[in-house]
Amino acid sequence: MKKWIEDLLELQTIDMRIRNMKMRLEMLPKEKISLEAELKKEESEIKSRSEHTKKTELAIKKAESSIAQVNDTIKKIQSNSSMVKKNNEYQAMMSEIAQNKAKISDFETEEITLLDELEKAKSELKEFEKQFQAKVRSIKENLSELQQMEGEVREEINRLIAERGLKENGISQDVIRLYSRLLKTAGDPLVKVNNDICGNCHLKLTPQTLAETRKGSVINCDNCQHLLYYAE
Ligand SMILES: [Zn+2]
Incomplete structure (x- = not known):
């Protein structure tokens, strides 16, 4: 990770x-x-x-x-x-x-x-x-x-x-900026990807977003904008 x-x-x-x-x-x-x-x-x-x-x-x-x-x-x-x-x-x-x-x-x-x-x-x-x-x-x-x-x-x-x-x-400041904005809304700002689904809005992520999460990039959900991470 x-x-x-x-x-x-x-x-x-x-x-x-x-x-x-x-x-x-x-x-x-x-x-x-x-x-x-x-x-x-x-x-x-x-x-x-x-x-x-x-x-x-x-x-x-x-x-x-x-x-x-x-x-x-x-x-x-x-x-x-x-x-x-x-x-x-x-x-x-x-x-x-x-x-x-x-x-x-x-x-x-x-x-x-x-x-x-x-x-x-x-x-x-x-x-x-x-x-x-x-x-x-x-x-x-x-x-x-x-x-x-x-x-x-x-x-x-x-x-x-x-x-x-x-x-x-x-x-890093960039990550904090994204995170702080999400912190003002409901739910966890950073959520785990489960079975190719966003842990916050539970919608299926695009293959491109999934590929980025596997790489460990700083990436948002295509739908709810929450930050995503991938864990085995
Ligand atoms: Zn989402």
């Missing part, structure tokens, strides 16, 4: 690593945003769960005070019972007491339902809080790992850039 090919393959290996590292670096902010959104979602879930618990507790208190109020009303009616003389007035009073007792029964039913709901909500909240703490810990760990990774990736990119500079110096 010609020296320019060996050197350029080494440079390309470094450049592909730089390309991957830069892609990784571009993904990091997105990962950070998605982790932060996850954290917010967890926090809002716990907030809505504890609000629901508080609302249920308030509704229970309200039912209890309604029961007390109706009981007072019944007592008042009963304390006035000595004033009632006529039979029809007595019937009306008894009916009023019965109506109020029915109200109490409704409030008690409501309270029982609410107490069940509260118990369920509280135990769910407790379980959720346990999971929440574990989740938050894991999200925060991931966030700090991301930050550390970002620093490491930047360092690695700088190191690779210095390394590629040294490699590039050993290669």
Whole structure:
């Protein structure tokens, strides 16, 4: 294999690593945003769960005070019972007491339902809080790992850039010019010829181009312009 090919393959290996590292670096902010959104979602879930618990507790208190109020009303009616003389007035009073007792029964039913709901909500909240703490810990760990990774990736990119500079110096300007232009496009700038086919665009090469690659000349693909090399 010609020296320019060996050197350029080494440079390309470094450049592909730089390309991957830069892609990784571009993904990091997105990962950070998605982790932060996850954290917010967890926090809002716990907030809505504890609000629901508080609302249920308030509704229970309200039912209890309604029961007390109706009981007072019944007592008042009963304390006035000595004033009632006529039979029809007595019937009306008894009916009023019965109506109020029915109200109490409704409030008690409501309270029982609410107490069940509260118990369920509280135990769910407790379980959720346990999971929440574990989740938050894991999200925060991931966030700090991301930050550390970002620093490491930047360092690695700088190191690779210095390394590629040294490699590039050993290669002819003409080859570097062709290579640098291709480096801005997708795929490897220098590709191997496989079964008379370009390793980048996968089209068949002309016999003339193939002959040049076998000689180790600096030659482009007839179709995609990528640099070609031949290896046994
Ligand atoms: Zn090609």
